[in-house]
Amino acid sequence: MTATSLSAAEAGFVSCETCALLSRPVDGSEPGHCRRCGGKLESRRHHSIQYTWALVVAAAICYIPANILPVLNTTTLGSTDSDTIMGGVALLYTTGSWPLALIVLIASVMVPLGKLIALSYLLISVQRGSIQSNRDRTRLYRLVEIIGRWSMLDVFVDTFTVALIQLQPLMSVEPGPGVLFFAAVVVLTMIAAESFDPRLIWDSNAMRRFDG
Amino acid sequence: MGQPGPAMSDPGEIVACPECDLLQHLPELEPGARARCPRCGNTLASQAREPIDVPLALTLAAAVVFIIANTTPLMGLSAVGRHASTTIPGGALEMWRQGEMITAVIVAFCAIIAPGGYILFMLTTLLAAKRPPAPHWVGELLRWADSVQPWSMNEVMILGILVALIKIAELATVEPGIGMYAVGALVVLFTAIMITFDPREIWKRIEWTDDVVETGR
Numbered sequence: 001m002t003a004t005s006l007s008a009a010e011a012g013f014v015s016c017e018t019c020a021l022l023s024r025p026v027d028g029s030e031p032g033h034c035r036r037c038g039g040k041l042e043s044r045r046h047h048s049i050q051y052t053w054a055l056v057v058a059a060a061i062c063y064i065p066a067n068i069l070p071v072l073n074t075t076t077l078g079s080t081d082s083d084t085i086m087g088g089v090a091l092l093y094t095t096g097s098w099p100l101a102l103i104v105l106i107a108s109v110m111v112p113l114g115k116l117i118a119l120s121y122l123l124i125s126v127q128r129g130s131i132q133s134n135r136d137r138t139r140l141y142r143l144v145e146i147i148g149r150w151s152m153l154d155v156f157v158d159t160f161t162v163a164l165i166q167l168q169p170l171m172s173v174e175p176g177p178g179v180l181f182f183a184a185v186v187v188l189t190m191i192a193a194e195s196f197d198p199r200l201i202w203d204s205n206a207m208r209r210f211d212g
Numbered sequence: 213m214g215q216p217g218p219a220m221s222d223p224g225e226i227v228a229c230p231e232c233d234l235l236q237h238l239p240e241l242e243p244g245a246r247a248r249c250p251r252c253g254n255t256l257a258s259q260a261r262e263p264i265d266v267p268l269a270l271t272l273a274a275a276v277v278f279i280i281a282n283t284t285p286l287m288g289l290s291a292v293g294r295h296a297s298t299t300i301p302g303g304a305l306e307m308w309r310q311g312e313m314i315t316a317v318i319v320a321f322c323a324i325i326a327p328g329g330y331i332l333f334m335l336t337t338l339l340a341a342k343r344p345p346a347p348h349w350v351g352e353l354l355r356w357a358d359s360v361q362p363w364s365m366n367e368v369m370i371l372g373i374l375v376a377l378i379k380i381a382e383l384a385t386v387e388p389g390i391g392m393y394a395v396g397a398l399v400v401l402f403t404a405i406m407i408t409f410d411p412r413e414i415w416k417r418i419e420w421t422d423d424v425v426e427t428g429r
Binding site for chain 2: 005006007008009011013015017018019020021022035036037038039088091092095097100103104134135138139141142145149150152153154155156157159160161162163164165166167170171174175179180183184187190194198199201202203
């Protein structure tokens, strides 16, 4: 494959995010619409860094109640037990299914935290104009995009547990307030990953070239 | 630049990588081949053998399986002479009843609306593009399919169902239902659709929106 060393933006083009057609923007701030598919053209996602930071901070705030508050309340013959996410992991571990405990631990605790750290690192490195390990940073972004959805695991587990165990008055399971915060963390980090524009990682290269 | 720059009227096969914006020439691909960006390694294009018919057949199958997955029980439970079972919509509904409205909506969106929407948009897109030129609204549908796709979480849901099943098995006798196998089949079908479908094929066949503007339709 032949490649230039120019990005579309440097060459004065904008690439349609939907159909990948290259167009010449009508003007820099208002590139207009794609002539083929009619999609709104954007050289870089609008206010990418600000939006992503706002969503990362909001998700980080929700992450705390998501882990402290119970996600499930189990009522057995009048007595109620509350389980947090970690409590659920511990329960799976003690009942002997450690592979499942590990999966839930990774999906529910480590992946959301890892996503917050990874997105913060990407944002800071872009803001500082880093030109180091661009390829690895793009790979990290791709990983965040692919893996993020798996955090929804615990929300599904809780939903189907609640839906199935409704044997009043013997035993019933109700969702706890932690579920909402937990689902919020997953949704917010997913939108954050979508609003981050990986092309910004590579834009610093061009800036350095013009400066030097 | 090593080749003529992209011209306004005919952009040809010069593309910018969607992940790093590098301009490059995209070669004609053999069936089964894929092209990667030399700078960031992103897959730019892959050439499927039957870019319309195979994904269309798979999407039709997915539509049938989707209906089964949403109407049959995922799992059933027997304890002290009582029996209970749940479906996917039943799960979201129970969350709503228990006062977790927002969570119920998120679950319904990721488990029912997003996969259902993806099937619907893809089916319409593929049927409309079967005979070129594809009408210009196909572009809009494909954009919608693209935006609901990340929220369609069949594969996460099947793992969630399995974990719930094993957790509940500690307390009572549970048996998997038809719905669970249907969700498993959906995971396979969705993966197959994404592998065999090539959006570039649709863009090749589409009627440009600026043609529509110029002819005043």
